[in-house]
Amino acid sequence: MDSVDLNVLRSVLQWRRAGQRVVLFSVVQTWGTAPRAPGAMLALREDGVVIGSVSGGCVEDDLIARLHDGRIPAGGPPVQLITYGVTQEEAARFGLPCGGTLRLTEERVGDPAWVAELIARCDNHEIVARTLNVETGEVTLQAAGKHDSLAFDGRILRAIYGPRWRLLLIGAGQLSRYVAEMARLLDFEVLVCDPRTEFVQDWEELHGRFIPGMPDDAVLSIQADERTAIVALTHDPRLDDMALLTALDSRAFYVGALGSRVNSRKRRDNLAELGLSEQAIARLHGPIGLPIGSHSPAEIALSLLAEIVALKNGAGQKQKEAMESV
Structure with a gap:
């Protein structure tokens, strides 16, 4: 993974340990031309502060707006899927080039223990797979190999994280x-x-x-x-x-x-x-x-x-x- 995404997780861990609510967005699928590849992440803090990116900028603005206009309620489901750019008009609205489309997971981060463990394993130069069950929000970590890649079947997201270059x-x-x-x-x-x-x-x-x-x-x-x-x-x-x-x-x-x-x-x-x-x-x-x-x-x-x-x-x-x- 790029360490810009690892820095997203470091901020998630810091914010959650400080008692702040955090929503983690991850790109899981793209169609057409997309500014960020699957696996890119953005963390949104309860006061609207963000770190990371999932697009060229316009999608990020809408994610912040979702928080402020109540589309991310505190008692909502642990994970839900969001899609941007289904139509040419929406792709143009959100600045997605060539009519591109991207799908994100919107994940409320609860117990940050998995975040701490993932960061520690990456710092130890391990390659780690994080499995997210979209239906339950359950997160598990397993060892991964250098040839593994992100996979998403609509229910289970398996994302790969590794140390800095x-x-x-x-x-x-x-x-x-x-x-x-x-x-x-x-x-x-x-x-x-x-x-x-x-x-x-x-x-x-x-x-x-x-x-x-x-x-x-x-x-x-x-x-x-x-x-x-x-x-x-x-x-x-x-x-x-x-x-x-x-x-x-x-x-x-x-x-x-x-x-x-x-x-x-x-x-x-x-x-x-x-x-x-x-x-x-x-x-x-x-x-x-x-x-x-x-x-x-x-x-x-x-x-x-x-x-x-x-x-x-x-x-x-x-x-x-x-x-x-x-």
């Missing part, structure tokens, strides 16, 4: 600072490892959490998984290759290293001499980034994150090959 940077130099700043805007949790003490000044303000030790130990300590990207940016093979030896045998969805095509070929040869398998070496992205003609640190950071996000979203290699063929 992480980016581990090997090296705390100037390029890493640009990458970290952009990655935070893209909602990545930024981790940094650099045993060179000369490079750590003022990193705290960039909100990059430092991982102590040498690069290979850092990769092991974070237990890199399918939601982790690892990039070696020191330009020093004594540090970069240490991280790559471990990272390329991990479950990280992206492993890259800064360097020209010539240096990247040399790095692959070095990794082979160090005993890394051909299959593992083939996972290495180098040169890093999409080919946008980047030169400055900011442009290199942009091209790197574009490649990481494309791969995260399932577009990675095809997009890079298309760009290189132009």
Whole structure:
């Protein structure tokens, strides 16, 4: 899940623990073109404060209006379904593009214990399925896998929640600072490892959490998984290759290293001499980034994150090959 949706649940938990009534809206089905995909959430507090989104804005306005005009009574059913955009006129009224339609669950949050447990399990880097019975409002949590997806049959909603995407940077130099700043805007949790003490000044303000030790130990300590990207940016093979030896045998969805095509070929040869398998070496992205003609640190950071996000979203290699063929 995106951490914007995880933040919705954090607010739900805070509000309910403070004794405030909360209604949680979740997108469960869409037809045509919809601004948010199934699984997107919005929480509405009893005083009209909202967090999250389920559309481009107009639907959110109507959800708030439902609270103020009495369409969400305190004693109503625990869950009900709402549909927007059934007709072209209604789609235009609510700003749904191309005549799109979306269906939401309107769920009154009672005991927030499930919210606390779900957040804790996501923070522990677990993937969790939340099952909601629309008829009774009952919520249960189960372990889920990386290939599971949201399912709704009109009575049972099974939504998938997971941890934040992480980016581990090997090296705390100037390029890493640009990458970290952009990655935070893209909602990545930024981790940094650099045993060179000369490079750590003022990193705290960039909100990059430092991982102590040498690069290979850092990769092991974070237990890199399918939601982790690892990039070696020191330009020093004594540090970069240490991280790559471990990272390329991990479950990280992206492993890259800064360097020209010539240096990247040399790095692959070095990794082979160090005993890394051909299959593992083939996972290495180098040169890093999409080919946008980047030169400055900011442009290199942009091209790197574009490649990481494309791969995260399932577009990675095809997009890079298309760009290189132009």
